[in-house]
Amino acid sequence: MGRPHHGELSPGVDPVALQGALTWARERYERCDVCATDCKVNRHAGELGHCRLGVQGRVYKEYLHLGEERSLVPSHAIYLAGCNLRCVFCSDWGPVVHPERHGAELTPEALAQRVAKRLLEGARNVNFVGGLPDVNVLYILETLAHCPPDTHVVWNTNLWTTEEAIDRLTGVVGTWLADLKFGSDRCAKRLAGVDGYTERLHRLLPLAARSGELLVRHLLMPGHLECCTRPALEWLRQNVPEATVNLMTAYHPFALKSSRGPMSGSVEPQELKESLALFESLDFPNAMIDGEPVHGTAPGL
């Protein structure tokens, strides 16, 4: 499958890659290690790992999204319950922590019909989000088996996953829409509860760049310019220069809003100014701020 050129999204799903990925995911759910959490539970037998998901996905929202990155819209966003991180500033805490209480089980066939309908309405792609697609991988692949073959798949992920998963999804995923949230392991541990964050993300982001189109989001967080934003952006510029990088400035504390502490506020104007200056100084070939291309050269324009 060829890489996309600027101004277009790559072709759809390679049927051979899809069949291989389906076989892989079905097998791996028996001792689940399809994401970095590596729970080793048998999801076919109803055992629950950290994501608390069975085999069937739970869809809690789906619509034609006009607010994603300019190069992706209109995008058919499908929100699947369940995740493997517990970010304190999460926007969808309920569906993440208690997937069984949110949304409804839709069969893969029914979801594929919804995808076909949204494509007719003008969607340029199907965008699996959540929650997280990685922990719903088998359900998504079973859905794609019933979708039009030219469907472009956007994988909206925290990239808390494995080399093997990226490899198996190559030819299925067209665009990796990945977060690089933290620039330090200390912040990743404190804010999302995981160890070894930077080593894993630094290993996987170049693989995602080789696997398909890569669009990386970095969300500014209050008080995290030096520990997270600066090292994350500098690493991206040096190591995956082909990626489109979207700096997101609209931090919102969501569940933390009524609490106290640095993460319950917003990014101060001075910190925003310094972050934007840093971003500009790094001169990314394909840069976005809040989803809008900076130089007018980002893919899809």
Ligand code: SF4
């Ligand atoms: S997908 Fe869920 S059960 Fe499987 S390893 Fe990840 S968190 Fe654990």
